[in-house]
Amino acid sequence: MREAVLATPALDPRFRAHFRLAQANARDAAFICRLRSDPDLNQHLNSSSAEVEDQLRWLQAYKLREAQGREFYFVIVFDGADIGVVRMYDLRLDQDPTSFAWGSWIIPPPRPVGLVTFTALMIYEIGFDALGFQQAHFEVRKDNVGVVGFHLRAGAIQVGEDQESFHYVYPPQAYRRLRAASADRYAQLRGA
C-alpha cells in the first residue's frame, strides 16, 4: 500500500504541486503545529496540542501506521514550499464497497488558484486510481459552510449526519467528472 502511494504522480517532486509524506521530525512537527494552532484555520478541526513535542510524538505514532499502510499524512508542496497538509486514513478494505477517508485538510490563505481542487483530485487519484478503492468517505462540520459547498459541488453524496457534522460518501465517477471539469487547472499545477 505504502509503495503504491509513493509511486503515484501525486508524490513526484518534479511536479509544481505535489505531496510528500510527513516526517516525524521537528520541522514537520512545527509546521503542522503552526497550521493547526492558527485560530483562523482550526475552528472546524478536532483540537490538537500546540506543543511541537506533542506533535512530534503524534507523528512518531503515525509513522508506524504509515509503515503498515493504514494511514498517509501528506504535506502539500507548491513551487518548492510546504504549503498545507491533508490526510488519508480509515482505509476500509473489508467492506463492500471498499472505502477510504480523508481530511485534516489545511491550506492557509493566500491559496494559489486551483490548488484546493488539485489537492482533492490528487487524494482521489491516489485512492481510486493507485489504490483501487471503490469509494471515499468523510465528515465535514456543518458550520464549515465553504468546505461543505466544495464537496457538494465536487459530487459528494450526503449519507448521514450527527449533531456536529454531515457524513458523505464520494464515488469514483464524481472524481472523473471533477477531473475532466478541472483539466486545465490540473495541467497547470501538474506542470513539471
Ligand SMILES: CC(C)(COP(=O)(O)OP(=O)(O)OC[C@H]1O[C@@H](n2cnc3c(N)ncnc32)[C@H](O)[C@@H]1OP(=O)(O)O)[C@@H](O)C(=O)NCCC(=O)NCCS
Ligand atoms: C479546506 C480548505 C483548504 C479549502 O479551501 P477554500 O479556499 O476554503 O475552499 P473553497 O471551496 O472556497 O475553494 C475551493 C475551490 O472552489 C472554488 N469555489 C469556491 N466557491 C465556489 C462556487 N460557489 N462555485 C464554484 N467554485 C467555487 C474556488 O475558486 C476554489 O477553486 P480552485 O481550487 O480552482 O482554486 C481551507 O478552507 C482550509 O484550510 N480550511 C481550514 C481547515 C479546515 O476547515 N479544513 C477542512 C476540514 S474537513
